[in-house]
Amino acid sequence: MTDASEHKDLLLKIRDLRIEGYSDESWVEIVHGINLDLHRGEVLGLIGESGAGKSTIGLAAMGFTRDGCRISGGSVNFDGIELTKQSKRDLRKLRGVRIAYVAQSAAASFNPAHKLIDQHTEAPVHYNVKSRVDSQEDAKELYEKLRLPNPQEIGFRYPHQVSGGQLQRAMTAMAMACRPDLIIFDEPTTALDVTTQIEVLAAIRDIVEQFNTAAIYITHDLAVVAQMADRIKVLLKGDEVEEADTATMLSSPQEEYTKSLWAVRSFRKPQKSRPEASSSEPPVVSVDGVDASYGKLKVLNDVSFDVYRGMTVAVVGESGSGKSTTARCITGLLPPTKGTIRFNGQELPSSYKNRTTDQLRQAQMIYQMADTALNPRIKICDIIGRPAQFYSGLNGAPLKTRVEELLDLIELEPSQYYNRYPPELSGGQKQRIGIARALAAEPSFIICDEVTSALDQLVAEGILKLLDRLQSTLDLAYMFITHDLATVRSIADEVVVMKEGRVVEQGPKDTMFTPPHHDYTDLLLSSVPEMDPNWLTQLLEERGV
Amino acid sequence: MGDVLGIVAKRLGLGLLTLLIISALIFIAVELLPGDIAQAVLGQGATESNLAAKRAELGLNDPAPVRYLRWLGGAVTGDFGVSLVSSESVTEAITPRFKNTLFLALYAAAIAVPIAIGLGVLVALFRNSLFDRVANVLTLTSISSPEFFLGYILILYFSVNTGWFPSIAKVDPDMGMAERLERTFLPALTLVLVVVAHMMRMTRAAIINLLASPYIEMARLKGTPAWKVIVKHALPNSWAPIINVVALNLAYLITGVVLVEVVFVYPGIGQLLVDSVSKRDFPIVQACCLIFAATFILLNLAADIGSILTNPRLRHPK
Structure with missing residues (x-):
């Protein structure tokens, strides 16, 4: 099946690929005729929102479809082999030896029951590419190349004994085990902190270059793909929007959709500042010298900050830095071992059990995963109605009016959504319901815990704008927990940077984003990928890696 | 492994506690069974004095808690008492x-x-x-x-x-x-x-x-x-x-x-x-x-x- 007119180093040629998914008792087409070319040693970035078909196409490039999906048309030609016509056995061998996959969450994709190195050597040994001993030695070399600490030993650990960023690199090493011609990277850094992401990106890029491996790099993060890919293909709902080499795509996108993706990061709300020192208005929430521990493990150490009325304080830091724990202390779910929480100048009982209904009403939470934070078997009207009933004592017709008002407020048509269940809604709509539930209590302070990190960029932007509008109309104070500094730039008035349970720096956003920074703030800020394709290279040079 | 041993010790302790509670439940259940044990052993024809003597022999006149503790004490040392019917040791009958x-x-x-x-x-x-x-x-x-x-x-x-x-x-x-x-x-x-x-x-x-x-x-x-x-x-x-x-x-x-x-x-x-x-x-x-x-x-x-x-x-x- 080789075509003389094609490049002789063409590795993967996908033509008119159609994939169907099974839902509601019938097959529905989810990928509508995609064409894709990939040459040896080339990296192609696939970007798009969730549901764009990125992963499905990536897996189809290995001749694999998830349960409930099937390739219904078109061809996937890998180095002259038509994958759609291969037997299962031949496909397995290709996957084991010539095409490899790196999954989004290495923590979930390594088998918890086996050591890393045993999982590494599985495919090479099974397909007689290398002996177990050779493969183990090779694994150690790869671990070293990927700059994993203690490369001789780390393979003999179990997945839960290794950190997330290290696991992701170990998984890249595993993908390299048979020196494949093609690797599919499926959002390999999405689950990582920004500072860890840099190391993994650099490691992946180096090793792909070193072995001249072709790669398909799937992500929803434009700045990341700009660092990794030679060419970028933009997808929307199973269709190609456009494709161009990275520099062209970044500087002059042609299609409206691509431009809208590029524009998301430009949302900025004007920064507010604290009331004058002369006004005696106390902060809505004041966290003062709070320590907290889980059992014997101390997780918060002397945390202090204030949130004033109508203002947004963003709390940023890597996972494990104590952001969510601070929120649990404020809401009284985790009583602090030291320090006080004050509300409008008044000290609150440390545990929620001892707080009055009115004190509880004042502080509400919106959660990261709207999926799990809403009971799937309770109607929207009851989800929102319950706090309105509990805190304001509304019933019957007034309660219904109140729920409708709240639905209006979050821009969902009441008549359409009143009687529906959460699973019928999209991710963004669910998050809006989460916001309405918090508003139903008529709070003066809302804790937003990573509320946009599970959402696509366009949807996330909508949520941020909604929160901003609600803040100005209802004069709300927000504590905005996030690890995404782009979100901080768009919505925060003040920033609190946390690390290992301590506040390392805090202040107004403008000051925080202008040098000089605290070392750690600097590390965080400089680790946020930028759209410039040379950003990673320059950064690594600056850091002297 | 220290953790595991700790968990096992805790479960073992809980198991013993459960067993103790069950032993009490068993004893109470048997107490609640209708009929007189002495009567059952000696049959319908037994005289009142024979019955009284049998009750005294079996210790049935003691209050229930005392009998329970006596039984439990025996059970802990592997002595479950004597069969009422055959008079042989319960342990020997069961083993x-x-x-x-x-x-x-x-x-x-x-x-x-x-x-x-x-x-x-x-x-x-x-x-x-x-x-x-x-x-x-x-x-x-x-x-x-x-x-x-x-x-x-x-x-x-x-x-x-x-x-x-x-x-x-x-x-x-x-x-x-x-x-x-x-x-x-x-x-x-x-x-x-x-x-x-x-x-x-x-x-x-x-x-x-x-x-x-x-x-x-x-x-x-x-x-x-x-x-x-x-x-x-x-x-x-x-x-x-x-x-x-x-x-x-x-x-x-x-x-x-x-x-x-x-x-x-x-x-x-x-x-x-x-x-x-x-x-x-x-x-x-x-x-x-x-x-x-x-x-x-x-x-x-x-x-x-x-x-x-x-x-x-x-x-x-x-």
């Missing part, structure tokens, strides 16, 4: 019977557990195929049939019609191992048929439950063949629920086999218990109940420990 029951249970388990787990792995591998359905229907049929019915069917085909195995599982202590295994084959087979379905279906469910995990998809994407995905990647992570259901079935094999013992006239502890209840031989009833309770607690404890030991997070702490 050979309990050994027989254990033997039959182990015999059945040695056949059933490997078959159940093996079949479970196979039906998980060929899930939704004809083989899966046939295996499910057959095992469900066998679990749904009453065990005495299964027993008689087996006797009809393997004993009466073919004469391959004896229909009466009479054993005595001097019997050789081979003969003992042959004599007890039919009751063991009956028990196997009763317990296999439950364990097999749990193995299948535990494995299939994991097949949607990202690490299973990863294994498939590494080109691992289907059988290896199940045996090497899914099975090691599904031990906890499997071990639990195995323990539950082992407990049944020890404590729930009275019907099978009756059908095959096998001298096990279940028959002894039923006989003793009808003869009001309370020391034996109490001892049997306590042994059954201890069996359940021990097997559950073993299952807990098994689950812990198969969890790599607990076996290899950070």
Whole structure:
């Protein structure tokens, strides 16, 4: 099946690929005729929102479809082999030896029951590419190349004994085990902190270059793909929007959709500042010298900050830095071992059990995963109605009016959504319901815990704008927990940077984003990928890696 | 490993506490049984003075808490008192019977557990195929049939019609191992048929439950063949629920086999218990109940420990 007119180093040629998914008792087409070319040693970035078909196409490039999906048309030609016509056995061998996959969450994709190195050597040994001993030695070399600490030993650990960023690199090493011609990277850094992401990106890029491996790099993060890919293909709902080499795509996108993706990061709300020192208005929430521990493990150490009325304080830091724990202390779910929480100048009982209904009403939470934070078997009207009933004592017709008002407020048509269940809604709509539930209590302070990190960029932007509008109309104070500094730039008035349970720096956003920074703030800020394709290279040079 | 030992010690302590509570419950239940023990022992013709003498001899005039503590004190040292009917020591009456029951249970388990787990792995591998359905229907049929019915069917085909195995599982202590295994084959087979379905279906469910995990998809994407995905990647992570259901079935094999013992006239502890209840031989009833309770607690404890030991997070702490 080789075509003389094609490049002789063409590795993967996908033509008119159609994939169907099974839902509601019938097959529905989810990928509508995609064409894709990939040459040896080339990296192609696939970007798009969730549901764009990125992963499905990536897996189809290995001749694999998830349960409930099937390739219904078109061809996937890998180095002259038509994958759609291969037997299962031949496909397995290709996957084991010539095409490899790196999954989004290495923590979930390594088998918890086996050591890393045993999982590494599985495919090479099974397909007689290398002996177990050779493969183990090779694994150690790869671990070293990927700059994993203690490369001789780390393979003999179990997945839960290794950190997330290290696991992701170990998984890249595993993908390299048979020196494949093609690797599919499926959002390999999405689950990582920004500072860890840099190391993994650099490691992946180096090793792909070193072995001249072709790669398909799937992500929803434009700045990341700009660092990794030679060419970028933009997808929307199973269709190609456009494709161009990275520099062209970044500087002059042609299609409206691509431009809208590029524009998301430009949302900025004007920064507010604290009331004058002369006004005696106390902060809505004041966290003062709070320590907290889980059992014997101390997780918060002397945390202090204030949130004033109508203002947004963003709390940023890597996972494990104590952001969510601070929120649990404020809401009284985790009583602090030291320090006080004050509300409008008044000290609150440390545990929620001892707080009055009115004190509880004042502080509400919106959660990261709207999926799990809403009971799937309770109607929207009851989800929102319950706090309105509990805190304001509304019933019957007034309660219904109140729920409708709240639905209006979050821009969902009441008549359409009143009687529906959460699973019928999209991710963004669910998050809006989460916001309405918090508003139903008529709070003066809302804790937003990573509320946009599970959402696509366009949807996330909508949520941020909604929160901003609600803040100005209802004069709300927000504590905005996030690890995404782009979100901080768009919505925060003040920033609190946390690390290992301590506040390392805090202040107004403008000051925080202008040098000089605290070392750690600097590390965080400089680790946020930028759209410039040379950003990673320059950064690594600056850091002297 | 320090953590694991701590957990085991805690579970063991809880198990002992449970056993203590159960011992009290057993004692109270026996107290609540209608009728006079002395009357039951001596029969209807006994005179009032004879009855009074018997009550005094048995210590029945003491208040219940005193009798409970006396019984408990004896039980802790292995002395369960004296049979009211035969006047022999309860421990001596029970020991050979309990050994027989254990033997039959182990015999059945040695056949059933490997078959159940093996079949479970196979039906998980060929899930939704004809083989899966046939295996499910057959095992469900066998679990749904009453065990005495299964027993008689087996006797009809393997004993009466073919004469391959004896229909009466009479054993005595001097019997050789081979003969003992042959004599007890039919009751063991009956028990196997009763317990296999439950364990097999749990193995299948535990494995299939994991097949949607990202690490299973990863294994498939590494080109691992289907059988290896199940045996090497899914099975090691599904031990906890499997071990639990195995323990539950082992407990049944020890404590729930009275019907099978009756059908095959096998001298096990279940028959002894039923006989003793009808003869009001309370020391034996109490001892049997306590042994059954201890069996359940021990097997559950073993299952807990098994689950812990198969969890790599607990076996290899950070």
